[in-house]
Amino acid sequence: MTLKTIVAAAVASTVIASPVMAQDRSDWPGNFTVGTASQGGTYFAYGSGWANFMAENLDISGGAEITGGPMQNMALVHTGDLKFGLTTMGPARESREGNSPLAPGMKMDNVCAMFPMYQTPFSITALSSSGIESISDIPDGATIGFGPAGSTSDTYFPRMMETLGVDFERRNGSWSDLGGQLQDGLIDVVAFAAGIPIPAVSQLEVQTDVNIIGMNDEEAEKVINNFPVSEFIIPASTYQSLEEPSRVVSMWNFAMANCDVSESLVYEMVKLTMENNDKMVSIHKAATTSVPENYDKNTVLPWHPGAARWFNENGYEIPEDQIHN
Incomplete structure (x- = not known):
């Protein structure tokens, strides 16, 4: 290969590798x-x-x-x-x-x-020791963590729970903080709305036994009919705690x-x-x-x-x- 060929190849590869650098960036922020x-x-x-x-x-x-x-x-x-x-x-x-x-x-x-x-599934997590295995198991007056104030979960999940007849006390906070409160027994349930796998849930199930709760046919249909969501299946492989796919709802x-x-x-x-x-x-x-x-x-x-x-x-x-x- 001649020197001229080598130089030409090097120049070509530089142009291909750095197309952004050659354009006008005068209106880009610093x-x-x-x-x-x-x-x-x-x-x-x-x-x-x-x-x-x-x-x-x-x-x-x-x-x-x-x-x-x-x-x-x-x-x-x-x-x-x-x-x-x-x-x-x-x-x-x-x-x-x-x-x-x-x-x-x-x-x-x-x-x-x-x-x-990605889609944001709406799913519920509780400690296995609580005995809560379905939405209907959530006791009246349970304290539910809905994520940060103004988040997707906080905006829609409380309304969904009310539509499904759940009576609850509302708690807000970061997902990490709410996961810690659930583990410490300070709240009963966390209603997560986030892309999967949710880091806080993955961390929780490493530290303790949890139930990841989906929706039955009637619950899913009622929520889909009342909110801008569609059906979503959380694959069993997403979390160690899931033995089978979990049907929930989601939003893009x-x-x-x-x-x-x-x-x-x-x-x-x-x-x-x-x-x-x-x-x-x-x-x-x-x-x-x-x-x-x-x-x-x-x-x-x-x-x-x-x-x-x-x-x-x-x-x-x-x-x-x-x-x-």
Whole structure:
């Protein structure tokens, strides 16, 4: 091989390996932060790993921020306090319509979709020693932990429990804290809504015996008829404590950006995320569904122009009227 050939090959490989570096980055921020949720939950693990992945490959400083979850993330991204965040479709719809309990009447319409993440199953965990093996076993007046105030779980799970006739006392806190309270006998049940496997549940079952509780036919049908959720099966392999698949309900999650964020930055972030699913799965197993085919699960948020450009270039049609103008 001649010297000229070697040099030409080296230049070509450099161009292929660093396409982002060659483009105009004048409208990119010097750093970014993604709003996640509490420690011990899937949002924090997924969001932290994603931020690090973006930072390493785009040569931009980035990290995750602990927040109250989807509702608060919608507010923070809408106002521009955070450029990126993670949200669930239910809270996203309520926030866009001005029905967020954090800012009643404020229509949070400066939030744009980036890419699909995963479904959030709603599942219940109790200590095996409690004798609670089904939703109907939850005693009247039981103290139930619903996650951080304003989270997807806190927004919907109490309503679901009321619909199913459960009488309870409400407790809020981070997933890690509530898991500790359950283990110490300070609360009776934790009603989790997070991508699986939930770190706090995995930690709990290593330390003690737990029951992971699903829904029967009647309970699932009643919840699906009253809330923006669909049926979901938690595979038995998800947790050591499951002997068979557990039927619950779930809601889709999407990554989002403030609509004013640089189109080219969002394009590169979506490209990295959608074209490297193996890396995303190494960050969190829930990312097995963080694939472009699930773009159509977004029925709430307008698409960021940078995200829409990547999807349309790769054969996933997003109509013009669904793209933020």
